[in-house]
Amino acid sequence: MAKPAWKASNIRKGLDGVTGIIYGRSASESIKADICVRCGKPAVEFTDEISRVEFGISGLCQKCQDFVFAPPPEEEDDGSLSAPDIGVYDDFDDRFDMEG
Numbered sequence: 794m795a796k797p798a799w800k801a802s803n804i805r806k807g808l809d810g811v812t813g814i815i816y817g818r819s820a821s822e823s824i825k826a827d828i829c830v831r832c833g834k835p836a837v838e839f840t841d842e843i844s845r846v847e848f849g850i851s852g853l854c855q856k857c858q859d860f861v862f863a864p865p866p867e868e869e870d871d872g873s874l875s876a877p878d879i880g881v882y883d884d885f886d887d888r889f890d891m892e893g
């Protein structure tokens with residue numbers, strides 16, 4: 794069982810609130826259960842100690858850390874940036890009626 798890294802309780806509550814809205818589960822509970830807050834899969838394999846410590850902070854498994862903390866996207870020729878697809882807004886239009 795991983796132990797959530799110490800955080801000022803208000804920060805921890807804020808993070809749990811945000812992850813609850815985005816991923817449907819709190820970071821604290823995910824860390825205690827050794828599951829990834831983002832993908833919900835077991836978070837037990839890490840490439841190094843830093844990644845293991847990061848799990849205790851963010852609740853992200855190795856795969857999701859690699860994805861979320863990937864280097865910033867390259868700037869396109871036209872100067873625009875291609876935002877990474879983090880899956881959060883996939884159903885945005887379904888959830889919020891943007892027409893009215």
Ligand SMILES: [Zn+2]
Binds near residue numbers: 829853855856858
């Ligand atoms: Zn994950």
